[in-house]
Amino acid sequence: MYVIRQKFFSIGDDFDVLDENGTKVLHVDGKVLSIRNKVVIEDPSGAEVAAVHRHLISLRPTYEITIGGEKAAEVRKKLFTPFREKFTIDVPGPDDLQMQGDLLDHEYTIERGGVEVGAVSKRWLTLRDTYAVQVAEGVEPLLIIGSVLALDLAMAREEKKAEDD
Template sequence: MAQIAPVPQPIGVHSQFIAQKTETLVLKEHVLSLSGDSFSVKLADGTPVLQVEGKVMSISGRKTVRDMQGNHLFDICKEHFHIHATFAIKNPQDQKIMEVKSKFQLLGSKAVATFTSSNGKAEQLQMKGNWFDTSADITDEAQGGIVVARIDRKLLSGKDIFFGQQTYALQVAPGVDMALMVAMCICMDEKNNEGK
């Protein structure tokens, strides 16, 4: 994957997860885990970054995201009673810090994430994927459609797909919150799993 240019001003909520350079994260789903769909999130060099724990028997499909010290960062919850799939990212106090809502699109898939960055700026990022959702670009339309992150599943081996596990390569631009981009990637995975 080609390098993604740095963003003009930081985008995100978690200052400790703002990428200092272009970072590639690998999200590996653990389908057969006893806790439900869980993910390990590592840098391309294998350094663990985040742990994502799925909750069994959760109507919202709640997933808890923690840093490697075990600190609770946020939960990803599917919201019901919406026409289009909608996910809420909630902080440990159960307050919504980001919403990811899918939009109808004839070819491919599209979702919009809305949140307020820690600098107080209202953000709206678009995630557009191909028909089979093996890749997606996350763009900031307010800044001229610049790419802030890129999700790609094609780079990775077929054995993951054979065993029903998803593995994603997530490339994040310098200046962007890696934890929120992981949340968007997991929302895309959840949306894709609905059709199965």
């Protein structure tokens, strides 16, 4: 389980991802004034282990996750989803993931083939403005954390767009 504060970041904010014992396991660097809404995920020594950035030209919000310099997934918002927002996490090969639930309140699940492989919830913690990211055994934590960051970037972008209209 990983612990993250409720509002990950505004563009440019940095923050740490903690394990359930409160130990820093990752640092997230929100690149200031990045046109591509890029964030870099670093290990405790400061080495880049993953990154998330927005595709500039796409029909729907699309974010690419790289892990170790290699493309690991694209996170795309589904176009028509009544009642709940849904995102597809398109990984190379046949094992795509689906992310759905109450995304604004950060209460949602990530599934692969109908099996839950990750979840985000505030219910598991008593700390205010903090929630947990649960990752199933055998699933790459950076893929799940990167997907959660991509979702947050997409939601922040939509909020900003709504404010500007």
